[in-house]
Every structure is written in C-alpha cells, then in structure tokens.
Amino acid sequence: MSTEDFPSTYHHGDLRRALLDAAGAILAETGQWDFSLREVARRAGVSHNAPYRHFADKEALLSAVAIAGFGVLRGHTSAAAEGKADAIEALSAIGQAYIGFGVANPALYLLMFGRGLATAGSASPEIAEAARYNRAVVNETILSGARSGQFTVDAENPADVVATVVAAGSLVHGLTLFTIDGVIERVVDKGPANNLVADVLRRFIVGLTYPQG
Amino acid sequence: MSTEDFPSTYHHGDLRRALLDAAGAILAETGQWDFSLREVARRAGVSHNAPYRHFADKEALLSAVAIAGFGVLRGHTSAAAEGKADAIEALSAIGQAYIGFGVANPALYLLMFGRGLATAGSASPEIAEAARYNRAVVNETILSGARSGQFTVDAENPADVVATVVAAGSLVHGLTLFTIDGVIERVVDKGPANNLVADVLRRFIVGLTYPQG
DNA sequence: ACCTGAACACCGTTCAAGT
DNA sequence: ACCTGAACACCGTTCAAGT
Numbered sequence: 001m002s003t004e005d006f007p008s009t010y011h012h013g014d015l016r017r018a019l020l021d022a023a024g025a026i027l028a029e030t031g032q033w034d035f036s037l038r039e040v041a042r043r044a045g046v047s048h049n050a051p052y053r054h055f056a057d058k059e060a061l062l063s064a065v066a067i068a069g070f071g072v073l074r075g076h077t078s079a080a081a082e083g084k085a086d087a088i089e090a091l092s093a094i095g096q097a098y099i100g101f102g103v104a105n106p107a108l109y110l111l112m113f114g115r116g117l118a119t120a121g122s123a124s125p126e127i128a129e130a131a132r133y134n135r136a137v138v139n140e141t142i143l144s145g146a147r148s149g150q151f152t153v154d155a156e157n158p159a160d161v162v163a164t165v166v167a168a169g170s171l172v173h174g175l176t177l178f179t180i181d182g183v184i185e186r187v188v189d190k191g192p193a194n195n196l197v198a199d200v201l202r203r204f205i206v207g208l209t210y211p212q213g
Numbered sequence: 214m215s216t217e218d219f220p221s222t223y224h225h226g227d228l229r230r231a232l233l234d235a236a237g238a239i240l241a242e243t244g245q246w247d248f249s250l251r252e253v254a255r256r257a258g259v260s261h262n263a264p265y266r267h268f269a270d271k272e273a274l275l276s277a278v279a280i281a282g283f284g285v286l287r288g289h290t291s292a293a294a295e296g297k298a299d300a301i302e303a304l305s306a307i308g309q310a311y312i313g314f315g316v317a318n319p320a321l322y323l324l325m326f327g328r329g330l331a332t333a334g335s336a337s338p339e340i341a342e343a344a345r346y347n348r349a350v351v352n353e354t355i356l357s358g359a360r361s362g363q364f365t366v367d368a369e370n371p372a373d374v375v376a377t378v379v380a381a382g383s384l385v386h387g388l389t390l391f392t393i394d395g396v397i398e399r400v401v402d403k404g405p406a407n408n409l410v411a412d413v414l415r416r417f418i419v420g421l422t423y424p425q426g
Numbered sequence: 427a428c429c430t431g432a433a434c435a436c437c438g439t440t441c442a443a444g445t
Numbered sequence: 446a447c448c449t450g451a452a453c454a455c456c457g458t459t460c461a462a463g464t
Contacts, residue, residue, distance in 0.1 A: 047449050163412035170387030199376035207420020
C-alpha cells in the first residue's frame with residue numbers, strides 16, 4: 001500500500017516539516033517575522049487548522065522556527081571558530097559570522113531574539129537552552145584567550161569571564177540589530193558599512209587585550 | 214459656552230493625549246508592546262474608531278508613543294551626563310541611565326527599538342531622527358574624552374569616533390535587551406545582576422582608554 | 427469638526443465531523 | 446491518526462451617518 005493509496009488530503013505525511021518550511025519561506029520573502037498561522041497553512045496547502053495537529057498553537061510554531069534558527073547560528077559560529085588557535089582571530093571570526101547570520105536572515109534573527117523579548121521577556125526553556133549553547137562558543141574562546149594571556153581576563157575569576165562573555169554577546173547582538181535596522185547605514189557617511197562593523201569589533205577586541213583597572 | 218455644554222461624546226477635548234496616556238498605561242501594566250487599537254479606545258472611553266480622527270492608523274499611534282519615549286530617554290541620559298567633567302564617569306553614567314530606562318520601561322523600550330526592527334527595518338523618519346538625537350549625547354562624551362586624552366580615540370578621525378559611538382551604543386542596547394529578557398539573570402549564578410551590568414560597562418570603558426592597534 | 431454604529435476582511439482557536 | 450468546514454470572538458480599517 002503506497003502513499004498514493006491515501007487520499008490527497010493526507011498530503012506528504014510530514015506536514016510538520018512542511019509547515020516549518022513554509023514559515024521559513026515567508027520569513028525570507030517578506031522580511032517580517034510576524035506572519036499569520038493561516039498563511040503558513042495556505043502555503044503548505046492544508047486547511048487553516050491542520051497545523052494544530054502538529055503545534056499546540058501559533059507560539060509553538062514560532063518557537064520551533066526559532067529553535068531551528070539557533071541550530072543554524074551555532075553551526076556558523078562554531079565553524080568560524082574552528083581551527084583558529086589565535087583567540088583574537090577566533091573571537092573576531094565568531095562575531096563576523098554571528099552578524100553575518102543576522103544580516104542574511106533578518107526576519108529569522110528578529111524572530112529568534114526580538115520576539116522572546118516582545119513577549120514580556122519570558123523565553124521558553126528550549127529557547128533559553130539554545131541561546132545558552134550559543135554563548136558557550138564565545139565562552140570557550142574567551143577562556144582560551146584568557147589562558148593564553150592574549151586577553152586580560154582572569155580565567156580563574158568566573159565573574160570576570162562572565163562579564164566579558166556578556167559584553168561580547170551584548171555588543172554583537174546590538175550591532176546585529178542596528179545593522180538590520182539600517183542604523184549603521186544611516187550613521188556611516190562614506191565607505192561601506194562593513195568597515196564600521198569590522199572597526200567596532202576590532203576596537204572591542206583590542207580593548208580586551210589591555211589590563212583592566 | 215463652557216465645555217459642559219458639549220455633549221459628553223465630545224469628551225475632554227484632548228482625545229489624542231488621552232489615547233497616548235491609555236497606550237502608556239497598557240504598556241506599563243501588561244509589559245507587552247503589542248496592544249490592540251480597540252483596547253486603547255476602550256480605555257479612553259471612546260468608540261473603537263474614534264482614534265482614526267487623531268492617528269492615521271495603529272502604526273501612527275505606536276510611533277507617537279515611541280517618539281515620546283525617545284524624549285524621556287534623552288532627558289535621562291543627558292541629565293546623567295550633566296556636570297560630569299570626567300568623560301569616563303560621564304560615559305558610565307549615560308550607560309547606566311540608558312539601561313535603567315529600558316529596565317524600568319521594558320515594553321516602551323521594546324516598542325521604541327524592537328518594533329521598528331520588526332517592521333523590516335524601516336523606522337519612520339521621525340523615529341530615526343529621535344534616535345539620532347540620542348546618539349548625539351554619547352557622541353559628545355566620546356569626543357570630549359578623546360580630546361582630553363582619556364580615551365584612545367582620534368578626535369580628528371571621524372571613522373574612529375563613529376566606530377566608538379556605535380560600539381558604545383550597540384553594547385548598551387544589547388545589554389538592555391538581554392537584561393529585559395532575563396538573559397543576564399540566567400547567566401549570573403551568584404550576586405545581583407546589577408554587578409554584572411556595571412562590570413560589563415567598566416570593562417568596555419577601560420578598553421577605550423588603551424591604545425588601539 | 428468630532429464621534430458613533432454597522433460592516434468587511436482578516437485572524438487565532440475550538441469543535442464536531444469526515445476518512 | 447490526520448485533516449476539513451463551520452463557528453466564535455477578536456482585530457484593523459472603512460463608510461455612512463449623527464451632533
């Protein structure tokens with residue numbers, strides 16, 4: 001009994017994935033993270049409430065899309081750090097990969113970070129866990145630079161390490177948002193915005209290499 | 214002919230302000246920036262389409278609320294910088310005031326910054342102008358520190374100054390969002406989150422005082 | 427000029443029903 | 446088990462109408 005024997009309403013048998021794909025396509029095409037559940041269903045070729053068989057509600061679908069995005073982001077950042085023994089180079093590469101991901105997928109990035117924020121700051125445990133995983137890549141690089149003596153961070157002092165990781169994360173997150181929103185372009189009079197982003201990253205990282213008072 | 218002579222449907226005569234106040238109250242009470250226009254009207258005690266006499270659409274009302282917020286934010290940051298001759302102290306105070314505003318008014322902050330982002334990065338000219346005004350406070354402080362020699366920033370090199378201003382803005386914006394979202398609290402194991410925020414700011418500012426490679 | 431009430435096209439979600 | 450169609454309560458926006 002092949003799948004052809006099922007009525008066409010049973011579709012491809014993996015509606016969950018089809019819905020996630022449709023949502024991703026909408027994000028990429030419209031640049032807006034706030035699509036309607038009914039449109040996702042329309043795109044997947046099912047009725048407007050078929051999604052409820054696979055996701056508890058719209059929020060659950062948005063979360064699933066965001067979680068998938070965190071996986072992709074982590075792949076980019078860890079690939080960027082891969083094989084770079086120099087902590088300065090590694091940290092710079094991670095930052096560029098992070099910002100590059102946000103700029104390449106603005107709607108997805110805003111869905112991942114901006115929407116948890118929009119909902120009173122209570123991100124789901126799964127999203128919090130995914131975000132923590134992403135921070136771990138930066139954490140390892142900072143620790144590596146601290147141990148090698150390239151960064152003036154006390155590897156034995158958790159507060160110092162955490163402050164540095166949060167600083168790096170905040171800077172890059174803010175920089176990504178500003179870039180997506182066009183603030184960077186508005187600020188830059190001449191020369192490509194990429195130079196400014198690189199300058200900002202370099203200035204921050206150089207700051208890490210000098211003694212902290 | 215006093216206002217009492219008008220039918221009560223004419224209300225207080227300043228529905229525009231009443232709607233903005235109602236929107237502000239909803240932001241403060243719910244912690245959500247995405248309220249409905251109809252609820253704002255309900256709160257102001259008018260029919261659900263009375264707002265259209267004062268705002269072109271929901272977007273226009275949201276923008277008006279955001280613009281008012283930028284005015285308040287600028288008041289806080291410039292007050293924080295006021296009278297501080299030392300650029301390091303001034304920059305630190307500005308950063309704390311900025312983050313303090315965001316934490317005290319999370320929904321308003323997200324409306325101001327998160328929503329322009331959500332709408333495909335095209336903030337209104339008025340909002341862009343208001344945001345530019347806010348950057349100016351930081352710009353002056355950085356320039357001041359560059360001229361006094363406290364910051365290793367070349368006051369004659371616009372690219373260097375801009376990179377520093379954007380770095381400071383990105384860091385503080387990201388830090389505010391992370392704090393609102395609870396990421397900071399999740400990262401901190403022991404001790405108040407405020408310490409971490411202060412540590413991050415200090416680390417960044419100290420980094421500014423050392424020579425750039 | 428300023429506001430109301432009915433109306434339209436959408437949305438998220440639920441429920442009974444089909445195969 | 447998986448999907449559909451009708452239904453409900455909402456929403457943003459428009460339009461004719463009231464004072």
